[in-house]
Amino acid sequence: MTTATARISRPGRNAATPSRNARSRERALAWARRAPLLPALIFLIIVTQLPFVVTLIISFLNWNSLSPDKTAFAGLENYATVLTDPDLRQAIFTTILLTVSVVLASLAIGLGLALLLDKKFIGRGLARTLLIAPFLVVPVAAALIWKHALLNPTYGLINGTLTWVWSLFGSGTPPQTDILSQAPMMAVIVSLVWQWTPFMMLILLAGLQSRPMDTVEAAQMDGATPWAIFRHLTLPHLRQYMELGGLLGAIYIVQNFDAVFTLTAGGLGTANLPYAIYQTFYFANEYGLASAAGVVVVIGTIIVATFALRTVFSLFKKEAAR
Amino acid sequence: MSTLTPAAPRRTTTRPAAFIAGPRRRGKSRMDPTRNNTAAGIGAWLLALLFAAPVMWMILTSFHSENDAATNPPSIAANLTLDAYREFFGETSGVSPWPSLINSATASILSTILVLVLAIPAAYALSIRPVKKWTDVMFFFLSTKMMPVVAAILPLYLFARTVGALDNIWFLILIYTSMNLPIAVWMMRSFLAEVPVEMLEAAQIDGAGLLLTLRKVVAPVAMPGIAATALICFIFSWNELLLARVLTGVVAGTAPVFLTGFVSGQGLFLAKVCAAAVVISLPVLFAGFAAQDKLVQGLSLGAVK
Numbered sequence: 001m002t003t004a005t006a007r008i009s010r011p012g013r014n015a016a017t018p019s020r021n022a023r024s025r026e027r028a029l030a031w032a033r034r035a036p037l038l039p040a041l042i043f044l045i046i047v048t049q050l051p052f053v054v055t056l057i058i059s060f061l062n063w064n065s066l067s068p069d070k071t072a073f074a075g076l077e078n079y080a081t082v083l084t085d086p087d088l089r090q091a092i093f094t095t096i097l098l099t100v101s102v103v104l105a106s107l108a109i110g111l112g113l114a115l116l117l118d119k120k121f122i123g124r125g126l127a128r129t130l131l132i133a134p135f136l137v138v139p140v141a142a143a144l145i146w147k148h149a150l151l152n153p154t155y156g157l158i159n160g161t162l163t164w165v166w167s168l169f170g171s172g173t174p175p176q177t178d179i180l181s182q183a184p185m186m187a188v189i190v191s192l193v194w195q196w197t198p199f200m201m202l203i204l205l206a207g208l209q210s211r212p213m214d215t216v217e218a219a220q221m222d223g224a225t226p227w228a229i230f231r232h233l234t235l236p237h238l239r240q241y242m243e244l245g246g247l248l249g250a251i252y253i254v255q256n257f258d259a260v261f262t263l264t265a266g267g268l269g270t271a272n273l274p275y276a277i278y279q280t281f282y283f284a285n286e287y288g289l290a291s292a293a294g295v296v297v298v299i300g301t302i303i304v305a306t307f308a309l310r311t312v313f314s315l316f317k318k319e320a321a322r
Numbered sequence: 323m324s325t326l327t328p329a330a331p332r333r334t335t336t337r338p339a340a341f342i343a344g345p346r347r348r349g350k351s352r353m354d355p356t357r358n359n360t361a362a363g364i365g366a367w368l369l370a371l372l373f374a375a376p377v378m379w380m381i382l383t384s385f386h387s388e389n390d391a392a393t394n395p396p397s398i399a400a401n402l403t404l405d406a407y408r409e410f411f412g413e414t415s416g417v418s419p420w421p422s423l424i425n426s427a428t429a430s431i432l433s434t435i436l437v438l439v440l441a442i443p444a445a446y447a448l449s450i451r452p453v454k455k456w457t458d459v460m461f462f463f464l465s466t467k468m469m470p471v472v473a474a475i476l477p478l479y480l481f482a483r484t485v486g487a488l489d490n491i492w493f494l495i496l497i498y499t500s501m502n503l504p505i506a507v508w509m510m511r512s513f514l515a516e517v518p519v520e521m522l523e524a525a526q527i528d529g530a531g532l533l534l535t536l537r538k539v540v541a542p543v544a545m546p547g548i549a550a551t552a553l554i555c556f557i558f559s560w561n562e563l564l565l566a567r568v569l570t571g572v573v574a575g576t577a578p579v580f581l582t583g584f585v586s587g588q589g590l591f592l593a594k595v596c597a598a599a600v601v602i603s604l605p606v607l608f609a610g611f612a613a614q615d616k617l618v619q620g621l622s623l624g625a626v627k
Contacts, residue, residue, distance in 0.1 A: 121363025
């Protein structure tokens with residue numbers, strides 16, 4: 001592909017800047033190619049990489065902004081605290097639980113919805129639009145709606161519906177739930193699954209629709225059961241789409257702050273690392289500790305990412321062969 | 323469909339036996355996607371309504387009075403009113419959400435423009451006239467998106483506090499630009515990669531200069547992609563809460579920040595919360611549905627067409 005573009009770019013260049021020295025011309029050409037890339041690259045390095053280097057430095061300091069005179073080099077002390085402090089350890093565990101459960105559940109439900117939407121039925125376009133809607137509610141607003149309009153134990157829609165259904169059968173004592181205080185983690189997970197399922201569904205539906213139908217037809221001709229076709233043809237084809245959806249979903253859900261902050265304010269074991277770090281530096285003013293926790297998140301992300309990136313790369317390579 | 327079936331006998335010999343469930347053979351396709359499927363339709367519609375129920379409930383409740391909003395069982399058929407919207411826009415409290423909405427619009431629109439200004443040339447250098455090792459550059463961009471915001475937020479906060487950029491919308495705009503830039507580069511690259519090489523070659527042979535090529539060949543193909551990228555970046559900026567909460571305050575606070583401080587916890591406020599959620603979600607709903615046919619390609623960073 002480089003050769004293809006080189007072919008088209010050279011004649012024009014040659015005509016514009018006739019150069020005697022072939023090597024310096026090559027170099028100039030390489031820089032002409034790089035030039036459009038540089039502003040974005042430099043901007044991104046300054047705004048994202050530089051701060052992270054600072055975070056790395058602060059993570060080795062004992063720095064509480066309330067007592068700045070005690071600021072000193074702390075070595076690995078902050079890291080030891082992150083890994084031994086019960087709250088922060090809980091936050092690490094919560095982050096993993098939250099990310100894994102939301103990604104897996106929304107992938108599973110998204111797969112089911114994509115399989116249904118892959119069939120033809122009346123009003124498919126409208127059903128698809130309705131299914132995308134949860135993804136297009138501002139996350140804070142969605143969390144507020146879940147907290148007050150759906151999960152509120154007194155007048156939330158879930159308990160309201162229970163009362164209504166039970167009254168249909170003449171019962172005055174419907175079961176009532178209080179998920180927010182009894183299973184707060186569940187409340188956070190459910191609201192996030194609700195928001196992220198449409199995302200997974202869209203990616204998997206695109207995957208389904210790119211499935212080569214002739215193989216499926218052939219399998220049917222051979223008398224393969226729908227399950228066998230799903231298991232041996234559809235699922236392997238969808239695998240890379242599931243991995244892609246899982247990776248992208250995980251990138252966002254690991255960093256989730258809105259749902260935890262709004263639904264439970266990090267209470268009852270629902271504080272994930274982003275929330276815990278926010279608390280540690282914004283309210284506890286423990287800059288060193290917060291930075292160490294931030295570095296731990298990055299290390300965790302790198303471990304996951306090296307596996308995940310390999311997947312994206314395999315998907316990407318095919319297309320890059322252009 | 324029927325035109326594809328002649329291929330079947332050839333495949334029979336190559337397919338592993340695992341696909342063959344038994345002696346039963348069906349002449350007719352059972353999974354023909356063009357066939358109307360009532361069972362799948364009913365299932366999909368039930369699930370679609372279940373998923374949309376919270377959104378529909380939010381919209382309905384926003385048009386109810388506070389007393390009708392907070393009942394058990396729910397009063398679905400209660401009288402409709404605009405009271406909650408009047409309350410949200412500060413009729414009795416005098417606290418207007420407009421400054422925060424304008425801040426959100428400013429931050430989202432300006433950061434999106436900045437993102438496009440930086441991402442389009444970068445994507446050009448990664449697709450149409452690619453640099454060497456352009457895949458490495460792509461993965462560098464993606465890796466910056468993988469770094470959680472919390473790992474950089476403290477230095478950003480300290481820097482802003484030191485230079486007096488706290489509670490300044492321009493600082494937020496720069497941060498949002500960096501937040502969306504990697505995604506935009508990936509999206510734009512995939513859209514620019516759709517420009518046919520033959521068309522670029524033809525333009526070169528005809529002696530078209532760079533600007534003319536960009537305007538006449540690249541732009542028409544890439545325009546829908548640029549629009550979709552812009553809409554998705556707008557959505558991410560509009561939705562952002564953590565950075566806005568840490569970096570802004572009374573002056574530059576965005577709509578999500580306003581929303582978090584909006585619930586007083588006193589008295590009935592459900593209808594008002596729903597009205598607020600509707601107003602704040604409207605731009606995202608519009609942007610999302612406007613980008614609907616490019617949404618998948620955009621959100622999957624161009625990996626899925």
